[in-house]
Amino acid sequence: MTRLNARIPEGPLAEKWTAYKSGSKLVNPNNKRKLDIIVIGTGLAGASAAASLGQLGYNVKVFCYQDTPRRAHSIAAQGGINAAKNYPNDGDSAYRLFYDTIKGGDYRAREANVYRLAQVSNQIIDLCVAQGVPFAREYSGLLTNRSFGGAQVSRTFYARGQTGQQLLLGAYSALSRQIAAGTVKLYNRRDVLDMVLVDGKARGIIARNLVTGEIERHAAHAVVLANGGYGNVFFLSTNAMGSNVTPAWSAFRKGAMFANPSFTQIHPTCIPVHGDAQSKLTLMSESLRNDGRIWVPAKMKDVEKLRNKEIKPSDIAEADRDYYLERRYPAFGNLVPRDVASRAAKERCDAGFGVGSTGVAVFLDFADAIKRKGHDAIDSLYGNLFQMYEQIVAESPYETPMMIYPAVHYTMGGLWVDYELMTTIPGLYAIGECNFSDHGANRLGASALMQGLADGYFVLPYTIGNYLANEIHTPRFDTASSEFNIAAQAVTDRLQQIKNSAGKESVDNFHRRLGKIMWEYCGMARNDAGLTEALYQITELRHEYYRGVKIPGRLDEYNPEVEKACRVADFIELGELMVRDAQQRRESCGGHFREEYQTSEGEALRNDDEFAFVGAWEYRGRDVAAELHREELQFNEIKLSQRSYK
Amino acid sequence: MNFTLKIWRQKNVTAKGEMVSYDVSGISPDSSFFEMLDTLNQKLITTDGDPVAFDHDCREGICGTCSLYINGRPHGPVKGVTTCQLHMRAFKDGDTIFIEPWRAKAFPIVRDLVVDRSALDKIIQAGGYVSVNTGGVPDANTIPVPKEKSDSAFDAATCIGCGACVAACSNAAAMLFIGAKVSHLALLPQGRVEAAKRVQNMVACMDELGFGNCSNTYACESDCPKGISVANIARMNREFLGAKLFSEKEKVIKESL
Ligand SMILES: Cc1cc2nc3c(=O)[nH]c(=O)nc-3n(C[C@H](O)[C@H](O)[C@H](O)COP(=O)(O)OP(=O)(O)OC[C@H]3O[C@@H](n4cnc5c(N)ncnc54)[C@H](O)[C@@H]3O)c2cc1C
Ligand code: SF4
Ligand code: FES
Numbered sequence: 001m002t003r004l005n006a007r008i009p010e011g012p013l014a015e016k017w018t019a020y021k022s023g024s025k026l027v028n029p030n031n032k033r034k035l036d037i038i039v040i041g042t043g044l045a046g047a048s049a050a051a052s053l054g055q056l057g058y059n060v061k062v063f064c065y066q067d068t069p070r071r072a073h074s075i076a077a078q079g080g081i082n083a084a085k086n087y088p089n090d091g092d093s094a095y096r097l098f099y100d101t102i103k104g105g106d107y108r109a110r111e112a113n114v115y116r117l118a119q120v121s122n123q124i125i126d127l128c129v130a131q132g133v134p135f136a137r138e139y140s141g142l143l144t145n146r147s148f149g150g151a152q153v154s155r156t157f158y159a160r161g162q163t164g165q166q167l168l169l170g171a172y173s174a175l176s177r178q179i180a181a182g183t184v185k186l187y188n189r190r191d192v193l194d195m196v197l198v199d200g201k202a203r204g205i206i207a208r209n210l211v212t213g214e215i216e217r218h219a220a221h222a223v224v225l226a227n228g229g230y231g232n233v234f235f236l237s238t239n240a241m242g243s244n245v246t247p248a249w250s251a252f253r254k255g256a257m258f259a260n261p262s263f264t265q266i267h268p269t270c271i272p273v274h275g276d277a278q279s280k281l282t283l284m285s286e287s288l289r290n291d292g293r294i295w296v297p298a299k300m301k302d303v304e305k306l307r308n309k310e311i312k313p314s315d316i317a318e319a320d321r322d323y324y325l326e327r328r329y330p331a332f333g334n335l336v337p338r339d340v341a342s343r344a345a346k347e348r349c350d351a352g353f354g355v356g357s358t359g360v361a362v363f364l365d366f367a368d369a370i371k372r373k374g375h376d377a378i379d380s381l382y383g384n385l386f387q388m389y390e391q392i393v394a395e396s397p398y399e400t401p402m403m404i405y406p407a408v409h410y411t412m413g414g415l416w417v418d419y420e421l422m423t424t425i426p427g428l429y430a431i432g433e434c435n436f437s438d439h440g441a442n443r444l445g446a447s448a449l450m451q452g453l454a455d456g457y458f459v460l461p462y463t464i465g466n467y468l469a470n471e472i473h474t475p476r477f478d479t480a481s482s483e484f485n486i487a488a489q490a491v492t493d494r495l496q497q498i499k500n501s502a503g504k505e506s507v508d509n510f511h512r513r514l515g516k517i518m519w520e521y522c523g524m525a526r527n528d529a530g531l532t533e534a535l536y537q538i539t540e541l542r543h544e545y546y547r548g549v550k551i552p553g554r555l556d557e558y559n560p561e562v563e564k565a566c567r568v569a570d571f572i573e574l575g576e577l578m579v580r581d582a583q584q585r586r587e588s589c590g591g592h593f594r595e596e597y598q599t600s601e602g603e604a605l606r607n608d609d610e611f612a613f614v615g616a617w618e619y620r621g622r623d624v625a626a627e628l629h630r631e632e633l634q635f636n637e638i639k640l641s642q643r644s645y646k
Numbered sequence: 647m648n649f650t651l652k653i654w655r656q657k658n659v660t661a662k663g664e665m666v667s668y669d670v671s672g673i674s675p676d677s678s679f680f681e682m683l684d685t686l687n688q689k690l691i692t693t694d695g696d697p698v699a700f701d702h703d704c705r706e707g708i709c710g711t712c713s714l715y716i717n718g719r720p721h722g723p724v725k726g727v728t729t730c731q732l733h734m735r736a737f738k739d740g741d742t743i744f745i746e747p748w749r750a751k752a753f754p755i756v757r758d759l760v761v762d763r764s765a766l767d768k769i770i771q772a773g774g775y776v777s778v779n780t781g782g783v784p785d786a787n788t789i790p791v792p793k794e795k796s797d798s799a800f801d802a803a804t805c806i807g808c809g810a811c812v813a814a815c816s817n818a819a820a821m822l823f824i825g826a827k828v829s830h831l832a833l834l835p836q837g838r839v840e841a842a843k844r845v846q847n848m849v850a851c852m853d854e855l856g857f858g859n860c861s862n863t864y865a866c867e868s869d870c871p872k873g874i875s876v877a878n879i880a881r882m883n884r885e886f887l888g889a890k891l892f893s894e895k896e897k898v899i900k901e902s903l
Contacts, residue, residue: 071710085786240704
């Protein structure tokens with residue numbers, strides 16, 4: 001039996017959101033003041049939501065683990081943000097953005113949510129410009145666009161290679177304004193470790209003050225999770241070191257369903273791994289594929305000569321290069337979606353044509369573009385990315401092609417939410433990357449920033465009112481109640497359990513081991529036998545963790561090892577669920593590639609008859625397998641077809 | 647590569663701190679500075695030692711979390727990069743490296759190399775924004791912004807809020823940080839409307855928080871990882887003077903009414 005009801009409004013697709021807004025309940029300003037909302041996260045989703053809710057008059061408490069909200073991981077986003085403005089007059093529209101996003105997600109996202117996303121996209125750009133976000137402009141003084149993968153129109157707004165930074169600083173400034181106005185209170189350097197439910201509704205959280213180690217209780221009428229993605233389950237990823245799943249995972253343990261956990265995005269253009277001490281991977285924005293051409297040598301003898309440093313990449317004649325994306329996908333060329341580009345790179349490297357000292361890299365070459373557009377033009381488009389690359393690799397992309405390889409980047413899966421962005425726990429919302437909603441099995445470039453801000457600025461402030469309108473008579477909660485006592489005690493016990501382990505191995509070491517298992521068996525290509533093996537290894541790792549981890553120092557002090565220990569404990573449990581999800585989905589779609597299910601040309605082979613559903617998992621206990629629920633996806637507007645970028 | 651590290655250790659804000667010496671070996675020149683410190687910490691953890699606390703997050707030079715004072719310079723010896731973008735190839739094998747936290751009255755030490763920079767948030771809260779609400783704004787292309795202005799605003803807006811400028815300054819002033827924000831918004835028509843009030847509020851807040859005064863030595867500019875120019879401080883000073891004149895005139899007019 002399934003308990004999932006997405007509560008999609010009736011009516012034609014294009015009118016659902018307007019109809020919803022007209023029909024939803026409102027809370028009057030006097031009552032808003034009496035209602036408390038907790039927002040966990042200050043990335044694009046959390047900061048925009050907290051600022052907007054504060055502005056509406058609610059009492060907001062916002063949490064982040066960093067020292068300031070401005071450092072949330074959204075700050076690192078590089079390439080851009082999509083919107084259906086159609087400023088270039090190249091045929092864009094809300095419908096086309098919606099269509100591209102559904103298709104890009106390989107038909108595993110919900111039509112109604114994605115359509116709404118496309119509809120509000122334009123408002124985001126308007127608001128950001130009003131906040132002072134310095135998007136790139138033409139000499140006319142008007143805004144300019146660039147192209148991103150998976151689209152044939154130019155709809156991506158950008159601020160050099162630092163779009164996320166500029167958007168987040170915009171949201172942070174709006175948030176700061178509300179903090180100054182007293183509508184939002186900031187709790188920085190807090191690690192949110194658990195959710196508190198009262199009578200089945202989300203009513204608060206338990207957090208650890210990272211400076212003092214104190215366990216704190218916070219109550220509210222509703223709780224909003226905006227804690228970002230969980231790519232760090234792979235240890236190496238492009239996420240920030242502190243990115244984690246813990247708040248979302250604690251919600252899962254309390255009954256919120258977790259959807260499509262195995263849908264992970266492996267980004268094609270990242271700086272390859274340099275060695276064993278590697279702590280994270282650095283993305284080179286997808287925007288580079290506008291001008292960079294991806295290739296490997298076509299002849300094995302050139303591969304060998306390159307590796308022995310007998311020749312330079314530029315010594316290889318044009319005819320002896322394999323521009324494999326242009327060869328395989330002439331229509332989209334270097335701008336195929338990420339999953340396709342990543343698998344194609346893996347395919348070439350597996351076949352032995354990889355470059356670099358490890359043979360696990362391909363070239364991204366700007367020589368043609370520099371010739372065509374000139375050094376300065378390329379510099380103004382990608383200057384900071386080139387500099388970043390040179391810093392890390394000590395080679396200049398102006399002189400020699402970049403070397404890149406796919407890396408874990410984004411997680412499409414996350415907490416299951418309905419049309420209102422509410423999880424299966426009443427009063428608990430999930431927005432931004434931590435929900436599963438809009439990207440199906442593969443996210444298109446420049447659409448995460450759009451989604452985070454859409455959720456926070458323009459969707460949640462409406463939908464949460466519909467819930468809170470029924471809560472105006474609910475008095476503020478006492479954090480000394482038995483529900484809070486039990487939750488706080490459970491967190492304390494768990495910390496103590498980890499701390500008491502008499503082991504010798506560091507948290508990082510366990511994390512690395514988990515990452516290796518995930519990358520090998522649940523990464524770019526998956527198969528049944530490998531997933532079974534992974535399940536076994538992760539279960540072993542979990543048991544070993546509680547016996548074998550070593551936490552130095554004390555719990556009641558600033559102690560980064562304690563912080564990491566909780567996160568890794570949750571990542572291990574999440575890893576297990578990801579593997580189960582990958583195993584149950586006996587089809588290939590988007591970033592989920594099951595080797596058993598591919599076309600004769602090596603493309604992903606979907607099975608719409610059996611798998612056109614969202615797989616939402618329900619927690620059943622740490623030692624019991626989670627239970628799968630299905631939300632069948634209805635496609636009324638779009639006809640399902642095999643994605644083709646040829 | 648092998649290094650001797652002299653690291654500032656301090657349990658908490660009230661405890662006394664000291665420099666402690668550590669040896670690390672077998673470090674790849676391609677390792678980042680933090681990967682080198684990770685190696686040290688892993689060794690300390692498995693040998694019952696006390697790992698060194700330091701702030702870091704994105705490890706790619708954009709979040710502004712990292713904050714090490716290395717061999718007497720904020721973010722270390724390489725110009726134009728953050729600590730996390732520093733690689734060990736910038737040092738010589740066998741070097742002794744001194745690592746300390748940011749030192750400024752407005753940035754109390756949390757532990758070891760971690761400091762509290764919430765003062766910078768407070769300055770932004772004092773006025774580092776355009777007072778627009780979500781909703782009810784004009785179409786993004788309604789107001790054209792000359793590209794040069796927009797580009798200069800962008801240059802100022804790339805400040806990552808790391809606080810290196812404060813750490814570099816002998817007076818622990820936050821002028822470059824504020825100058826960057828004031829300039830970013832004052833250069834854009836959207837931010838122009840409130841420019842006078844903004845600069846006054848931000849400067850007043852800075853004075854309250856215990857930051858020092860600017861004595862034009864430009865150490866901030868030379869140690870800023872994002873190349874924020876001191877021209878922004880000059881612009882802020884102009885804005886400030888203009889705003890002061892304006893508000894005095896306003897006062898006179900009000901009083902005469
Ligand atoms: C390198 C990189 C480049 C990217 N480039 C683009 C791009 O060009 N275009 C695009 O559309 N998308 C891009 N993305 C994806 C996009 O940046 C993210 O999906 C998006 O920013 C996520 O925003 P968010 O608000 O959901 O979460 P985040 O920005 O990750 O914020 C999470 C927040 O939750 C808080 N938090 C987390 N855990 C806890 C806890 N336990 N306790 C308390 N608080 C907690 C954090 O402090 C933080 O404030 C990129 C991603 C990466 C990694
Ligand atoms: S001005 Fe430079 S040094 Fe100062 S906070 Fe900004 S980026 Fe850091
Ligand atoms: S860790 Fe983010 S800038 Fe250094």
